[in-house]
Amino acid sequence: MGILKKIFLLILVLIVCYNLIYVVSTSFGSKEFKLLNFSIFIVSDKLMSPTLNNNDVIIIKECKASDLAAGDVIVSDLNGSMAVSRIAIINSKGYITKGDNNYYFYKDEISINQVKGKMIKKLPGLGMLFYIMQSRITTGIIITVLILYYIRMRNLKKKSMRRMKEKEISL
16 A cells, blocks of 8 residues: 555544544533543634634643642633633632733633643644534545545455456466
8 A cells, every 4th residue: 555545544544533532522512622631622712812823722631720820821611611811810719810912811710610721732723624624514525535435445456356366267
């Protein structure tokens, strides 16, 4: 099998695995893509610019209160809406946060129960790829390509077997 076929097959397998995990994780009412203690979020605003831009993907890890410090970027659940912000002040009630693109602190304090996790990795601009992979059209195209690939390989195998039989008969 050629190197291009191997790369193509690997990409297809990764996309299918991602789609399966995404469908399963969101089927139970979750608004996030979660795997073990890690979650993936797509930044959809410019409140954390220039650190995080629209369509950046961030990977967060669940954490305890003792793991958080001023300056950490966190994702918090604010009444069902996920918000990315930076911890500015830690006090006895919780965290006072602010976006990097904001001059003022956010007025609502965030409790540890609202914190989904701490950002551990930023993947710039990858959000658009995630949006494309999550669409039903993309899933349909991937399934169609996999079926066509399977049919093609099956036909090649049949052709190969037929040629081997013809060689055996001619000998």
